[in-house]
Amino acid sequence: LPAPEKASGAGIEWLTLPAGQESFDTFRSFVLAQADSSSIPQAKMPALELALEEMLVNVISYAYEGGSGLIHVGCGTDQNRFIVLIKDEGKPFNPLEASQPKLDAAMDDRPVGGLGIHLVKTMVDGVSYSREGDSNVLALAFQL
């Protein structure tokens, strides 16, 4: 949802860490603190936490295909939205193109997994993907 050219613009605070599971908690604390200082409504916190986990775990697991690399997480506000950006320099990949899960199937016909992106798309106020140069940039927006 946020214009990609603003993604690397001023007013965004960045944290860069290796793409590994051990970075997750530090990224999470960083984003929650930034959200807190931008006065995000408490009711948005579950969606923020969930979207961050879904997207970040995805990038940590797949962006560098088992190799090493960096993940950059940025936070800022734009008009009346709190924005989270997740950036990696891995192979081009748009997670938002994942196919829609079959939500009305019975238990036997429900595949295990594949719900993360659907949850994020439904619960956040805006989500977008862009390829900028050698980077994948995911943007999540939450109405303030």
Added chain:
Amino acid sequence: LIKTEAVKEEKATVVKVSGRMDHVTSPEFEAACDKVLGEGANTLVLDFSELAYVSSAGLRSVLLVGKKFKTKGGRVFICGLNKMVKDVFQISGFISIFPVFENREAALASA
């Protein structure tokens, strides 16, 4: 960050889950349910009244547990969803694949 507690009731085994079910803690939840299944129980009530948060990793585990119990001819009932967990269950359609109840008493009454 997650705590599980299994209690054997007359008609079912209740597993109460407290804390968070995410990509780190969900395997612990799964292991607790596998243990109940391994002990021969086939009716499981998941009491989520103290569960604060669930992500798709948690849903994955809940579905796996549901399938495992079903394979053994058993059933899984779920109760006590807070707003966040209820939202996630609704959005993912889990509300229609598991019988969901307000509280443990109501779940046990239907088990």
